[in-house]
Amino acid sequence: MKLSARNRIKGKVVEVKKGAVAAQVRVDIGGGTVVTSMVTVDAVEDLGVREGGEVSVVIKSTDVMLAE
Amino acid sequence: MKLSARNRIKGKVVEVKKGAVAAQVRVDIGGGTVVTSMVTVDAVEDLGVREGGEVSVVIKSTDVMLAE
Amino acid sequence: MKLSARNRIKGKVVEVKKGAVAAQVRVDIGGGTVVTSMVTVDAVEDLGVREGGEVSVVIKSTDVMLAE
Amino acid sequence: MKLSARNRIKGKVVEVKKGAVAAQVRVDIGGGTVVTSMVTVDAVEDLGVREGGEVSVVIKSTDVMLAE
Amino acid sequence: MKLSARNRIKGKVVEVKKGAVAAQVRVDIGGGTVVTSMVTVDAVEDLGVREGGEVSVVIKSTDVMLAE
Amino acid sequence: MKLSARNRIKGKVVEVKKGAVAAQVRVDIGGGTVVTSMVTVDAVEDLGVREGGEVSVVIKSTDVMLAE
Numbered sequence: 001m002k003l004s005a006r007n008r009i010k011g012k013v014v015e016v017k018k019g020a021v022a023a024q025v026r027v028d029i030g031g032g033t034v035v036t037s038m039v040t041v042d043a044v045e046d047l048g049v050r051e052g053g054e055v056s057v058v059i060k061s062t063d064v065m066l067a068e
Numbered sequence: 069m070k071l072s073a074r075n076r077i078k079g080k081v082v083e084v085k086k087g088a089v090a091a092q093v094r095v096d097i098g099g100g101t102v103v104t105s106m107v108t109v110d111a112v113e114d115l116g117v118r119e120g121g122e123v124s125v126v127i128k129s130t131d132v133m134l135a136e
Numbered sequence: 137m138k139l140s141a142r143n144r145i146k147g148k149v150v151e152v153k154k155g156a157v158a159a160q161v162r163v164d165i166g167g168g169t170v171v172t173s174m175v176t177v178d179a180v181e182d183l184g185v186r187e188g189g190e191v192s193v194v195i196k197s198t199d200v201m202l203a204e
Numbered sequence: 205m206k207l208s209a210r211n212r213i214k215g216k217v218v219e220v221k222k223g224a225v226a227a228q229v230r231v232d233i234g235g236g237t238v239v240t241s242m243v244t245v246d247a248v249e250d251l252g253v254r255e256g257g258e259v260s261v262v263i264k265s266t267d268v269m270l271a272e
Numbered sequence: 273m274k275l276s277a278r279n280r281i282k283g284k285v286v287e288v289k290k291g292a293v294a295a296q297v298r299v300d301i302g303g304g305t306v307v308t309s310m311v312t313v314d315a316v317e318d319l320g321v322r323e324g325g326e327v328s329v330v331i332k333s334t335d336v337m338l339a340e
Numbered sequence: 341m342k343l344s345a346r347n348r349i350k351g352k353v354v355e356v357k358k359g360a361v362a363a364q365v366r367v368d369i370g371g372g373t374v375v376t377s378m379v380t381v382d383a384v385e386d387l388g389v390r391e392g393g394e395v396s397v398v399i400k401s402t403d404v405m406l407a408e
Contacts, residue, residue, distance in 0.1 A: 001139070001269050001270060001271050001272070002139040002182070002183050002271065002272045003137070003194065004175040004176070004179035004180075004182075004183060004194075004269045004270040004271070005133070005179075006103075006104035006176060006178065006179060007103050007104060007199075007396045008135065009101055009131040010124040011093075012105060017360070017361055018360070018361070019133070019223050019224070019226070019228060019359050019360030019361035020221070020222070020223030020224065020226075020360065021221055021223035021226040021228045021242065021361070021362075022223065022225075022226045022242070022359070022360075022361040022362045023135060023246075024129065024361045024380060024382070025189070025349065027134070027185060028074055029101075030099050030356060031097075031098050031099045033077055033097075035074075035075050035081065035127075035132055036074035036075060036129040036132065036380070036382070037129055037132035037133070037134055037140075038129040038130045038132070038198075038361065038362070039132075039133065039134060039140040039196075039270070039379055040140070040197055040228060040240070040242055042142065042228070042240070043140035043141075043142060043197075044134075044140075046138070047134060047135075047136050047138050047140060048136070049134060049136075052268050054118050054136075055134050055135070055136055056134070056135040056136070057132050057133070057134060057135075058106070058132075058134070058135045058139065058140075059103075059132055059133070060069075060131070060175075060269060061092065061105055061106040061128055061129060061176055061179075062106045062174075062266050062400075063106040063127060063131035063401050064103055064104065064105035064107075064125050064126075064127055065073070065107065065125070065126070065127065065343060065345050065400060066095075066105055066107060066111065066112075066115060066117060066124070066125060066126070066258075066344040067076065067123065067124040067125075067126045067341050067342065067343050067344070068113050068116070068118075068122075068124070068341070068342045068344070069339050069340070069341040069343070070339065070340045070386070070387050071338070071339050071341070071343070071398065072337045072338040072339070072348075072377075072379040072380070072383035072384075072386075072387060072398075073337050073390075074380060074382065074383060075384075085156070085157055086154065086156070086157070087155050087156030087157035087158065087291050087292070088155070088289070088290070088292070088294075088296070089158075089289055089290070089291035089294040089295060089296045089310065090155070090156075090157040090158045090291065090294045090310070091157060092157045092176060092178070092295075100273030102372035103180070104176070105344075106157065106158070106176055106402075107344040108296060108308070108310055108344070108346060108401055110296070110308070110346065111346060111401075114342070114344075115342050115344060123304060126343065126344075128334075128337060128379075129380055129383075130196075130198050130334045130378075133139060133141050133196060134139075134140040134142045135137050135138065135139050135140070136137070136138045139227055142239075142240035143239050143240060143270070144271065145237055151214040152295055153292070154292070154293070155291050155292030155293035155294065156291070156292065156295045157294075158291070158292075158293040159215070159293060160265065160293045160312060161270060163270075165235075165237075166235050167233075167235045169213055169233075169254035171210075171211050171263075171268055172211060172267070172312070172314070173265055173268035173270065174265040174266045174268070174293065174294070174312055175268075175269065175270060176272050179270065180270075182268060183271075183272050184206040184272070185272075186268060186299070189252060190272075191270050191271070192270070192272070193268050193269070193270060193271075193272055194268075194269040194271045195239075195263055195267060195268055195269065196267070197228065197240040197241055197242040198242045198332075198334050199263060199264070199267035200239055200240065200241035200242070200243075200261050200262075200263055201209070201241070201243065201261070201262040201263065201275060201276045201332060202229060202231070202241055202247065202248075202251060202253060202259050202260070202261060202262070202275070202276040203212065203251075203253070203259065203260040203261075203262045203273050203274065203275050203276070203279050204251050204253075204258075204259055204260070204273070204274045205273040205277070205407050205408070206318070206319050206407065206408045207273070207317060207330065207405060207406075207407050208309075208311040208315035208316075208330075208406040208407070209315075209403045209405050210310070210314065210315060211313060223359050223360070223362070224284065224357070224358070224359030224360065224362075225357055225358070225359035225362040225363060225364045225378065226359065226361075226362045226378070241276075242334075243276040243332075244276070244333055244364060244376070246321070246364070246376070247276035247278060247333075248276075249278075250274070251274050251276060252334060253370055262275065262276075264311075264402075264405060265312055265315075266310075266402050277405070278376035279375050279376060280377075280407065281373055284360065296401065297406060299371075299406070301371075302371050303369075303370050303371045305349055305369075307346075307347050307348035307399075307404055308347060308401040309404035309405070309406055310401040310402045310407060311400065311404075312403070314405065316361065317405075319406060319407075319408050320408070321408075322404060323368075325364035326381055327406050327407070327408055328406070328407040328408070329404050329405070329406060329407075330404075330405040330406070330407045331375075331399055331403060331404055331405065332403070333376040333377055333378040334378045335363065335376035335399060335400070336375055336376065336378070336379075336397050336398075336399055337345070337377070337397070337398040337399070338365060338367070338377055338379060338383065338384075338387060338389060338395050338396070338397060338398070339348065339387075339395070339396040339397075339398045340387050340388070340389075340392075340395055340396070
């Protein structure tokens with residue numbers, strides 16, 4: 001699948017925390033950077049996301065802010 | 069300023085493309101990864117974003133998807 | 137690629153309008169419903185989106201509002 | 205109310221799952237497509253969203269990605 | 273129409289700037305605060321947004337960040 | 341820190357509700373307007389958000405819809 005979202009970075013899952021509906025997943029993308037994602041619990045289970053597993057983070061360009 | 073957005077990664081601006089309202093900024097965050105951002109032209113000018121300059125990309129956790 | 141975004145609907149491109157940075161793409165998903173998408177011009181060109189072509193619309197669950 | 209969000213599709217609620225803060229609502233929009241939405245529990249209660257009820261899903265065009 | 277988006281604030285349009293696809297609208301919501309919105313040109317024309325006109329800004333709670 | 345997000349409004353926290361992953365924070369920005377935010381519990385704790393405290397709400401322009 002090719003996606004319009006411009007940003008996709010591979011990483012390793014370092015934490016999965018599940019609530020009733022929302023889940024927080026933290027992904028180490030290398031270089032000392034850990035990215036935090038909040039998705040549905042359904043998505044975590046459907047993708048089989050688990051600590052130590054490989055996953056990519058995907059981000060639309062309109063969702064990337066800039067800071068100085 | 070401390071921000072609720074969980075993700076902030078430093079990088080170097082490699083491209084700035086401006087339309088009438090929207091601007092596309094590409095930021096090299098290291099490790100061979102270039103992140104694409106779409107913000108307003110006003111923001112680019114207000115922050116003084118320019119090719120070669122340093123900038124951070126900032127992303128809310130609800131805007132980070134996962135892919136396998 | 138399996139994606140955490142919960143919503144994916146197949147359709148046919150009925151309009152592509154390009155600005156300098158942003159592009160608007162309208163996709164007929166059947167049942168009389170046409171979905172409007174705003175993405176980067178880069179994405180439109182990278183995916184080869186063109187009128188009459190097939191494409192899926194993909195939407196994160198946190199981006200789906202409800203109205204009554 | 206007329207809204208800038210370009211996409212509005214009528215459907216029937218097929219599932220409501222509530223956490224402490226976030227709620228997941230699944231809406232059948234016909235043609236075999238069920239859309240998943242994550243909103244606040246407050247919104248679900250304020251709108252009186254319940255299984256079997258009618259509701260529209262509303263999506264901004266910048267939140268619609270494309271995939272091929 | 274009742275909407276799941278939790279935030280709706282009335283204001284007066286103080287600027288409309290149109291590109292080919294994206295438009296920037298600035299809305300004075302009182303108390304010295306002007307809110308900037310980026311929507312499609314189609315939305316601006318469909319709603320008849322014009323300088324001096326009244327309009328509400330609407331924001332989903334997942335799109336509201338906090339800063340200290 | 342200077343941010344590309346165009347909208348920042350100061351206020352006072354009037355409610356903090358925490359789930360396992362997501363938290364809802366309501367902020368009084370004056371003029372009778374209370375803004376609802378949904379962020380991660382981690383963000384609430386990291387920023388030390390508490391009822392009665394001062395905080396700013398920050399919103400990207402692409403996340404501001406218009407309604408008439």
